[in-house]
Amino acid sequence: MLITEKIDDNTARLSLDGRFDFHSHRDFRSAYDAVLARPEIHQIAIDFGRVDYLDSSALGMLLLLREKAEAGNKKVKLTNLTGSVKQVLEIANFGKLFTIE
Amino acid sequence: MGTVTKPLTILVVDDTPADVTQLEAVARRLGHELIVASDGIEAIRKYRSTSPDLVFMDITLPGMDGIEAARQMRALPCERWVPIVFFAAPDSMAGILRGLEAGGDDYLVKPADLQVIRAKINAYARALALQDESRRYARELAAWRDDAEEQSQLGQYIIGRLLDSAGLRDPMVQWLNTPAQSFSGDLVCASRGPGDILYVMLADAAGHGLSAALTALPLTQVFHGMVAKGFPIHTIAEELNGKLKAFLPIDRFVAASLVALDTRNQTIEIWNGGNPDVLFINDQGEVAMRWPSRHPPLGILPPALFSGATEVVNYQNSGEMVLFSDGIIEAENPDGQRLNMSGLEALLAQAPKDGRLRAIETGVARQLAGRLEHDDLSAIVVKVPIERRHTLRTNQAAATASDPHTSEWRMDLSWGPEELRTMDVVPALLGFMGQIKGLQSHQGQLFLILAELFNNALDHGVLGLDSRTKNQEGGFERYLEEREGHLNDLRDGRIDMAFHLHPHDGRTVLDIQIRDSGRGFDWAAFLNASDEDQGLYLAHGRGIRLVRNLCDELAYGDNGNVVFARYAL
Secondary structure, eight states, X not given: OEEEEEEETTEEEEEEEEEESGGGHHHHHHHHHHHHTOTXXXXXXXXXXXXXXXXXXXXXXXXXXXHHHHHTTOEEEEEOOOHHHHHHHHHTTGGGTSEEO | OOOOOOOOEEEEEOSOHHHHHHHHHHXXXXXXXXXXXXXXXXXXXXXXXXXXXXXXEESOOSSSOHHHHHHHHHHSOOSSOOOEEEEEOTTOHHHHXXXXXXXXXXXXXXXXXXXXXXXXXHHHHHHHHHHHHHHHHHHHHHHHHHHHHHHHHHHHHHHHHHHOOGGGGOTTEEXXXXXXXXXXSEEEEEEEOGGGOEEEXXXXXXXXXXXXXXXXXXXHHHHHHHHHTTOOHHHHHHHHHHHHHHHSOTTOOEEEEEEEEETTTTEEEEEEESSOOEEEEETTSOEEEEEOOOBOOBTSSOTTTOOOOOEEEEOOSOEEEEEEOHHHHTOBOTTSOBXXXXXXXXXXXXXOTTOHHHHHHHHHHHHHTTSOOSSOEEEEEEEEOOOOOOSOSSOOOOOOTTSOOOOOEEEEEEEOHHHHHHOOHXXXXXXXXXXXXXXXXXXXXXXXXXXXXXXXXIIIIISOOOGGGGGSTTHHHHHHHHHHHHHHHOOSOOEEEEEEXXXXXXXXXXXXXXXXXXXXXXXXXXXXXXXXXXXXXXXXIHHHHHHHHHOSEEEEETTTTEEEEEEEO
């Protein structure tokens, strides 16, 4: 999975591209660790527009991100959800845990 | 080069003393040990007795020549590589080739230069050290694998025992659970609660293999323990979530669906957090009802934010409940096409009534087309019958007149609004009575009596609900909604319960009296109504009729807000 980062004022947008599964663990963590470390960032938007697959370990990684972001008083937003990715997040009721756009 | 070389045992086979002396000088200076043989026969004997690390072999020898000796050495059973280096005359290309073909590794042309001999010995010492190292790794790996295999077998044995339960052999339940690896992160559980209510759970831990199996493991004991005590599904879900939240790291969780099927009252109660839709298939094979996931999986939310809110329906027709993990609908064919919910529903529609689990199994196998599933696969099919019975499936408590208890005890309990709102009163009582020896075998009957009488006191007495609501179209759901609303708003109201176990007429009886703070009801009209009065019978009477069957006496008092039941042990 490819991750590109874009900073817009106090929002960091991490755009994911490809399969988001247990192989993405290291890349995803280093991407969000980098933006969590920046004090001027208040919100992290994860862009799923180009994600074609999401498994349960990806959900676990989102939960880890949520935990760390909350500890640093930052918000996490999930955006551009479509197709099977949207379905997986809906079944897991992640709308009750994250802001979804 | 990081490889540590060690002193070698070198077998020199040569009948020319000068050559031997030359080699010996170089080898000893490098710290190696030399063994000498002067013909082929002796060479093989010493090769066998000393297990050398390296062999220098002259081709021309008296008796058996070097090539034959090399061939015979190579034929001996050996687990490691012992390099054989031939000494060859400078003009003997044919001899060199024959030697290499016979199993030799290398050659030196006679008379060999001292520097070359030293370089060769050093090169082989390094190669042999590498060989030692990789042999050690291979041994470690094999030992590690054996160990892992043993642990895996033990793990499978223990987990298999922990997961097995009599409930999985219930005639109303069929299930499958196929792991992607040796351990399944999916969990299927079934168990009968007191009062014959069938509880099933299908859980799917994030990931698969041993770590997923361990993730789901804490659920089984909690599930079986709480079902046996008659706790409602929402309390079980809360407890399961709390356990997992306490045990699991942040990124681990378990999707689960819990179902309680009460065939006596024809109700299905469901909590689904993170699993695919739970389906109700009618006898025509159609999906008559579905319950999508309404909650995040277990183990994510802290107890204060967790919701055990269930959905309850009053079913009117027979059919089957189908629960399954996402591995079933995500099974991919070789073109990457998933089975999907629509594919599964088509399988279920075409399957014969008693063959739906089998249809899922074969349908998924066809979809995978012989490839290994990459997720755990599990499914549960539960028969949902319509049965008009008013007795317990379990054995009626046998009259024990011949063996009266001599003990006598009393217990008075009084519950206020706070307790009525938040406590599972009947399981709590049952938990207590389960400790009393004489009552243990009557748990099922006592659960039904207490649940019926207590719920009547709460619903119709304290909460003032009219059970006739249930008879209207959509009334059952509205009734439950009203009940929840009234219960949440409950600020006053009280239920008093008195229990008295004592001998009576040569038998031991348990007297139960329940008084509620409600307005009461026209109990005389109710008790005198005929069984054929279906309206009233369906509205209220089904449970009470069962209590009357189970008890020696059932009587109402005051305005109908006091009920007395005498149960003979």
